[in-house]
Amino acid sequence: MSGRIRSDGRSSPVGYLREHGFWWAVTLGALTPLAWLGWRAANGDLGVDPVNTINNLSGRTAMIVLLLSLACTPLNTIFGFRKALTVRKSLGLIALVYASLHLINFVGLDYGFDFGLIFQDAVLNKPYILAGSTALLLLIPLAITSTRGWMKRLGRNWKRLHRLVYAAGVLVVLHFLWQAKAAEREEPLIYAGVLALLLIVRIPSVRRWLVTHRTRLVGPKPPRVQTMQRAKPVKQSGD
């Protein structure tokens, strides 16, 4: 631990990186597709159908990032990978950023803000749009209440409310599956399988079984390291 804490009690750059490096790597990694999309847009390199390019990239990335945020708790419970909990919130918020871009592209670039047409053409005739919209609506209150202040204010209800993220996940996968043509269902089905696994490992008896077997194979989770720093406690509230 040498070099981690300076004599004034603040962490050194090495200590900071050890503490927060994973968070930065994951957060920047999750934002990379956005930067890439911006770069391509700035260079007029969005292909023959830019609306479709933005739609596909924003929709797919939103879904993958959302699934990654759902994988954080099982990674901690099953493999004892505590650092995963530190990125759960930022992944959830980044998923919402991509989903919002996906919606803006749809409403603005695809339908030219013609809400009458959106209602007639999309909402009434394409049920997958309703599934996607409901998922997005569910993600908004979760993002708003993701702060420590809201966590305290809502108490036990915070956990209950944030379980809605699983409903959002199911609706998103349904949205992806529904809009795909029959011959293109393989990829959405893979995501559906991943989501099903993430839901199964949350069943208490399955979770207990996995934790017992992990403990037998690799031993119990290491205890949390207490440093002199004012380390932010990792919230386990979504368990």
Ligand code: HEM
């Ligand atoms: C606000 C509500 C939403 C609307 C209006 C919407 C609209 C659309 C549309 C029009 C498509 C393309 C369908 C086609 O090509 O025929 C699409 C595809 C897709 N959407 Fe959404 N969507 C919404 C929410 C979401 C959310 C919240 C997510 C993920 C978190 C998502 C993920 C996807 C994915 C993965 C695809 C497939 C992209 C591909 O084919 O590469 N959508 N969506």
